[in-house]
Amino acid sequence: MIHPTAIVDTADLDVSTNVWAFAHILPGARIGKNVNIGDHVFVEGGASIGDNVTIKNAVCIWEGIRIDSDCFIGPRVMFTNDRNPRSPRGTLAHQRYADKQNWLMSTEVLQGCSIGAAAVICPGIRLGAYSMIGAGAVVTKDVPAYALVVGNPARQIGWVCCCGERLASFLQSDCPTCALTASQRQSILNT
Amino acid sequence: MIHPTAIVDTADLDVSTNVWAFAHILPGARIGKNVNIGDHVFVEGGASIGDNVTIKNAVCIWEGIRIDSDCFIGPRVMFTNDRNPRSPRGTLAHQRYADKQNWLMSTEVLQGCSIGAAAVICPGIRLGAYSMIGAGAVVTKDVPAYALVVGNPARQIGWVCCCGERLASFLQSDCPTCALTASQRQSILNT
């Protein structure tokens, strides 16, 4: 399903992927199967999105951003790829933009990670598998697998399970909600 | 007035309500009279908006969000309705989304409340009547009537009048700007 007002310029969009109203996907974006792309989303060429990802409304995904399968990208999550941005057409800084190696930084969002609404991910960050970023957080450094982080700058305040439930500790044997064990969670990281 | 580029799928929109460019209102959204809905706004089915509400640009209003009359919702204010979001199409978490009771939380924005630009409201929160949420605040707990809160997480730093003016205290008799008295403000809460 592609909404009639969406603009999809990428060549190969799988039939199982939906794109909603006023979204814009540029040529060269890689998008997996069974992905949901909400209203007003923007995906730039060079962005990469895995299977079964949910991208809520108004997210921007730039070149240099890689999102693995099963992730949840909340509404208006903001990625970045330039640590010292200046106007590329400005008189004193445009030299910096002559070559992408001068400025383009990459972000990795590992399998199953959830990014809460309106969170900001600074450039060059790695968000661990099944980690959870709180709504409105500003993430300035890497986040471990299964970690829960909140605030500006984001700080870890706990752990979560694959199902999203808070855990008393990473080493706790059973999740009270989905019964996944700590060793099962560890196995997921190793595959 | 409905802008030609807006998509309004809800059945009964009052003629006194305006919807601006690139906005999208889904079936089942309830919207009152004399409401202004800005560019790039998204309103989901199950959302409820009262009379005389001003919704600035690019706000998303989800199922579970109830906004009472006379409220101001600043540009890009972000509501949320899921405390532990995971991709519903992900392989390990989709069971959680089989039933809305498993995840859907409600937010109440009481009469006359103002939410500043780009503020984030966490799930399950109640914003009191005529409270004021500062721009960029991340609200993680209930806000009392007439309270002013700012920051991430949001903390109360004062009180405001119905007209928006700061007050030295909630019990102060007269507002220096509109002359409303403390007992009048209290009466408004009781009606």
Add this chain to the structure above:
Amino acid sequence: MIHPTAIVDTADLDVSTNVWAFAHILPGARIGKNVNIGDHVFVEGGASIGDNVTIKNAVCIWEGIRIDSDCFIGPRVMFTNDRNPRSPRGTLAHQRYADKQNWLMSTEVLQGCSIGAAAVICPGIRLGAYSMIGAGAVVTKDVPAYALVVGNPARQIGWVCCCGERLASFLQSDCPTCALTASQRQSILNT
């Protein structure tokens, strides 16, 4: 270049300026030469934008906002122009909106300033020349020229050069990247 889905209602847009998809520019907006306006941007009448400015996606620029030449406005940067907003159509606050002098505040973004992704600029603020506002910052007071500020509320943590590079101090003679000297940076302020 004006994208076919963009709406440009202002009279005189220079041919060197680009406007991308789903952007909306209202009558009376002043926009300079060689400006780039990203997808989903909104520019209100009374806003003023200088030459060589880069405006990334989904920025809203209101009446009262003045952006000088060579600035970088990151994606989803949020400006504001009302310190005590209430719904203008609400029953108790609409008097406040009878006259713009009652509420409209101005913001000045001076030459070459960069505003990072999703930052929020409170009303009545002056951002100094070539200052840099970190991603996700909430700026509540004026920022000096060449200052780097981050956080909510934003606090200064350092200095930057015209090229964007961090500087050990404002008085440092040479930028390690572009070799601009401190006296050259000072001269730029005096022109």
